[in-house]
Structure formats: structure tokens, C-alpha cells
Amino acid sequence: MVQKRGDVIKTSYRNYAANFEKLLSGKIKNSVKKRFITTPIYYVNGNPHIGHLYTSVACDVLSRFYKLFSKVAFSSGTDEHGQKVEREALKRNLEPQKYVDEMQSKFLDLLDRSNVKVDCFVRTTSKDHKENVLKFWNKLVDSGNIYKGSYSGWYSTVDESYYSESEIKDGKSIETGSDVEWLEEEVYFFKLSEWKEKLLEIYSDSNMIFPEERRKEVLGMINSDLPDLCVSRSNFSWGIKLDDQNVVYVWVDALVNYITALDRINSKQDTDCFSIENAIHIIGKDILKFHAIYWPAMLLACKVPLPSKIYAHGWWTVDGQKMSKSLGNVVDPFDLMSKYGADEVRYFLLKEMNFGNDGDFSYKKLEDRINLDLANSIGNLVQRILKFTEKEYGRVPKLDFIDDDKDMAILQEWDKALIKSIEFMDNQSLHSYLDSFISAVFETNKYLEDQSPWKKSADRKRKILSVGCECLKRMSILGAPIMPEKMIEIVKAINIMDHEELEEQPVSDIDISSHLNSYVSNLNNWTFPLNENYLNKDKIFPIFSKH
């Protein structure tokens, strides 16, 4: 439909929209049909912080993006067992269950508040999960990968960990200075060492672990030392019981959450079920070992196919310093969102951190991003197009033919942004996706400047503004996974989706992808009155004064 360079470009809008529809329906690139996206389950021994928020948002953006054109299941949850939790509960004079109930709700709030929409939320204390863990355990036992042995060493109750001879001095840990005592436990072991060769073989030539440097790190870990793994504990009781003495090792318990999530998701559908093979595990780099070594080894032992991808992202520093309670620089995600807005914070987190590397948080950076990208570029773009359009026509003017190079070029800019985004997202390169999104916004501002509709004849003015509105539609689709709430506001202003349907649910729940059919078919015949209710609302992205 688009002619070669040099030819006169002239195409009907219908053709153009059809092509866009093709892009979205995944006909151009749709090699992977099902994706099971997971956050780690969050340990409830402390309040949610910005890192939890980041992981959740990153997964949500992946999930919402892929839902535009393929099948996705998205799970998260909380890890509620273990000695630290038991101790925290004790400190507060609470039953562990009571304590985890309280903490767990904070994590649910976090997801809710940040517009993260999961399909499934697994608590390790829930009944079906406990059953799954025992089922999984029995599979490991049946496969001959579990044996009972004794574990002994210098143990610090305070630090909750064993130390080797070289790590202690005068009955104290060199590093933390806490007392250690000789302890012997009768516990179960998993024959991790037997999977060494198999894991090496898999990872030596595989694109399962991302980014690449993490794969090397994992290879290093496997090569250096891979002793059998102690998979039960006998010195505390808050966990899934194996016998009178032992509870299941926290990580066996935690990792099985992915199986529980699958069970729940699959129980809601008859066919076309998800499996671990569809999994894209998004994790922080600190838990790489558990996901890239322990988990695959256990899956191999149980003869379950491995996840398709394990992606380790970096950590947040605050003003260049490591985030820690003792420094008092832990950023509270709830405060952040109530001051700046959920979508704004989502945008910032993803833009600021190159997925895979560490990122640095500061209020100045956050406000700069919001003011420059969101308010000045996106917000202003929406405003200048819609206000002008409203003044001139009171409705979105129909775009029947595209017959100008510049018009075609800017529309194609958005198509390209979408195509590139699909590639970027397949590599979990979220920041590149945001880059291509915001670049298209910049280009659209340039287009307007270049075409200056305010100086043009009535015909040309109408054409330029209709192209401008078209760009806003593209923007709302491409930007919806990042800022679901704000992009829906734009959709509502342009009035191109069925409003009654939209009003029925809170904006953060609206999934543009689920409306895409009517949305796209509407592209062909639209002269929509602008929705004054939304036009006259406050600015979509207000500017923040310098921090």
C-alpha cells in the first residue's frame, strides 16, 4: 500500500488502518503465542519498597504490552514462610499467620495503587500452594534426588546463617560480629551436584538467561562449586512441614509458587493451557542463583521442561547510594505515588533504569522526567492538538486520504515505533521501548511545528489536525502498557471507544487490548465529537516545581 520512494504517495485511510490492524494482530511478528510472566514472590519481612514496585511495574508493562496481540498470563505473590517472618511476628507479639496477613495486604495495595494488574496472586500460606509444594517435594523424593543427612557448622541465630571456618574468629562472625555456635541438624538434601553437567550443557549454549553477562555469571557459579543443597530446616517451624522436625527450605517453597500460579490460571480455561515452558521469570539480580540454578535443577529432576526466559534486572540506588534502612534512604513507593501519580512513577522507573543495569533514583531526576517528557512533550502535544481541533471543528476530523509525504512520514513514525517496540520487548529491553515511544512523541511535536496548521489553508489545516489526532490514537495504544490510566484519558477525550463500556470499570483496570477490536474497527469510519468532559479536565500531566 505504501509506494516506493519517488512515487506519489496516496493511500486511503482505510488501507492504512488495515495495515496498522495487521501489525497489532501480530500477523507480522507473532512467533511466540503464549507468555507466562512472573514477578518473584515478595518476602513479607518488611514493607514494600521502590525495588518491589519496579519489578512489579516492569512485569505489568510486559504483560499489558503482549496482551495487545498475544496470550498472556501474569502472576505475582508473597513469600510468607521462614524464620525471619516468624521472628518479626514474635517481635510484634503476633501469630505468624496474623502477621503475614497484614504484610501481604501491603503488597496487594502496592500492586493496586500502581496500576499493576495481575492475573493471579499466590501466597505461600494458601492451601493449594502448600499442597503443590508437598506434591513437588514428593516428586523430588520419587526421582531419587532427596536424601537425609546431617548439616553442621557454625551458626549465628541473629544472622540466620551458617559460616565457614574462615569466616569466624573467637566465636564471632568476622563480618557481622554476632555470636556463632556449633550446630548439627538432621536435614534433607537435594542432589544439586548431580545436575552440574546438565546445567552447564544447557547454559553453555542457550539464550535462556538475560542479559548475557548474567549467563556468564551463572556459568561461573556452577563451575566454581555446586554442593548439594540443604532443602529443609529443623530450627524453626514457620513453614510447610515435612515431618516432626523439618520444614521445607524457603526457596523450594517459594519457587513452586510458579506452579501454583499456573494451576490457578489453567483452571480458568479449558484448552490452550500455560506451562512453565511459557514462563518469563523477571527477577532482581540478587536471586539469580535460585532461579537460574536451583529452580532449573529441581525442574530437571522432576522432568518438567524449563522456563523460556529468566531475566535479571538491576538494583536501585538512591542519590548514588545503596538503598538501606541504616542510611534511612529507603524510598516509600506509596508516598511517591501519592505525590506524583502512579503512571508518572511507572514511566520514570522504566525510563531511568536500563533494564539489566542498576538505576539511580533521585527526586530531581523524577521531576525532570515528569516535567520534560510527560508534561512538556506528551501533555503539551495532547493539549495543542485537541484544543486547536476543538476550537476549529468540535470533533475529530475525518482522515479519508493520506496524500502528503510529511503526513505519511509521521504516521509511519508511529508504526515503526510499534514494530521496534515488539523487538525491544522480546529482549526485555523496556527502556528502549520507552525511548521509541517518547521519540515518536518528539517527532510529532516537530511535525506540527513543521506543518504549522495555524498558518495553513482550511483544507490543509483540517488534514494536518486529523493526522495529529491519528497520532494521538497511536500514542494511546503504544503508551497504554506504560501509563494505562493516563492513556485512557486521552482515548476518552478523543472519544473513539465505547464510553459506556469504559465507564463501567475503574480506569486502571481498563485494558486497551481488550477493547482493541472495536477500537481498530472504529478507525475506519470515525468523525468523533471530542469529549468535553475530558477536554476540560485538568492538564493531563501537570508540571512539578523544582524539588
Place this chain on the structure above:
RNA sequence: UGCGGGGUAGAGCAGCUUGGUAGCUCGUCAGGUUCAUAACCUGAAGGUCGUAGGUUCAAAUCCUGCCCCCGCAACCA
């Protein structure tokens, strides 16, 4: 020490796989414009690409040595 990552304009980064006019965002300075949120657009200044060698007609890009920073070697996303 072992393993891994990094050192590119004032700041933050991309480029390195497949060598060939050094790019992006922000900041600074000058101009344009008024449809729009004191916004938007254009242009300029600013870099011997950590360091010393090597390969090559040609290296930020490949190879070697060295210096500095930071992670992982610990149940914190």
C-alpha cells in the same frame, strides 16, 4: 584472590558482535515561533572515546599489558 561488569562532551547513557564522517537525553548559549502547559521548534559551543603498546590503508570498535570504579562469592527487587 576467584568470577562478572564498567571507564565515551558539564551530567546520565548509546555505539563495540559485522573496524571506515563520534550519537542520544538533559544542562549551557543564541535564534525562531505562539496552536499549546513560561510550552514547542531550529542552530551553536563542548569529546586526543581510562592508560601504554600492537594488528590494519583505517580502531571508541579487534589483540596484549597496566591503572581506577562497581557488583557477585551472603535467603535484601
